[in-house]
Amino acid sequence: MSTNATRSHTFDGIEEFDNRLPNWWLWTFYGACIFSVFYWIHFHTIGTGALPGEAYQLEQREAALRLEQQLAANPVTDEMLLKLAQEPAFVAEGKALFQDMTHCALCHRADGGGLVGPNLTDDMWVYGGRPMDIYTSILKGRAADPANGYMGGMPEHTSKGMQFVLRTTAYVLSIKHSNVPGKAPEPNAKREQ
Numbered sequence: 001m002s003t004n005a006t007r008s009h010t011f012d013g014i015e016e017f018d019n020r021l022p023n024w025w026l027w028t029f030y031g032a033c034i035f036s037v038f039y040w041i042h043f044h045t046i047g048t049g050a051l052p053g054e055a056y057q058l059e060q061r062e063a064a065l066r067l068e069q070q071l072a073a074n075p076v077t078d079e080m081l082l083k084l085a086q087e088p089a090f091v092a093e094g095k096a097l098f099q100d101m102t103h104c105a106l107c108h109r110a111d112g113g114g115l116v117g118p119n120l121t122d123d124m125w126v127y128g129g130r131p132m133d134i135y136t137s138i139l140k141g142r143a144a145d146p147a148n149g150y151m152g153g154m155p156e157h158t159s160k161g162m163q164f165v166l167r168t169t170a171y172v173l174s175i176k177h178s179n180v181p182g183k184a185p186e187p188n189a190k191r192e193q
Contacts, residue, residue, distance in 0.1 A: 060089030068163065076166075081131035084166060085173035094171030097164055104168060107154075112175045113182020117154065121178045124185035129176065129192035135169045 006015040043049045050058060064087060074080065084090050098104040098112070107117035118126055127137050141156030157165055 057089070063087070064089045064093070068166070076132070076135060078131040081135055081166075081169055081173060084170040085131075087170065090167060090170050091174045094167035094169070094174075098168050098171045103160075109182060111180045111182070112172070112178075113180040115183065118186050118189065119180070119182040119184075120172050121175050121180040121182065122185065123177060123192045124189040125192055126186050126189045131169065131173055134172050135165065138168055138172075139165045 005018045007018050009016070043051055067084070067087065067090070098108075099110040101110075107115055108120055109115045112120040114120065118124070123129065125133070127133055127142055137154060138157050140158070142154040144153035157168075
């Protein structure tokens with residue numbers, strides 16, 4: 001399909017052939033243009049389809065719900081909590097709950113660096129840094145015990161539901177050892193083993 005005809009202009013002595021595009025290429029291009037019109041109408045005008053980002057978020061939420069259903073049938077363990085801390089959707093929801101100034105961020109700062117409560121990003125823990133220790137602290141809270149050096153106290157969160165406790169535990173586990181500059185360790189804190 002090549003011809004020896006060239007275009008009339010040259011640049012630096014370079015000439016350009018004046019060939020037609022192949023039909024298969026033109027039909028592919030026309031097909032893509034027609035497809036884009038229907039794509040735009042389906043996803044953006046009528047809104048009958050979920051965009052890829054929305055579909056991904058929906059899929060992650062469904063996976064988190066399946067995981068929660070499995071959790072309801074099984075007891076909470078260290079391994080299960082560590083598995084939750086590896087689930088991006090679960091951790092993202094926990095982060096949103098944690099950073100809400102009416103919840104955890106009020107005492108621990110939004111980045112977990114500690115304000116009134118301890119820094120949750122280092123390796124020093126008052127009540128233990130194992131996953132079940134963190135879970136128990138969030139679920140049941142920790143009462144102040146000045147006789148043993150525990151001056152603070154943490155409210156229990158059972159009233160907020162198991163989903164809150166599991167998600168915030170997963171988020172705290174995900175930020176452990178990130179060493180955000182913040183509050184110095186509590187005097188009675190012990191290094192995590």
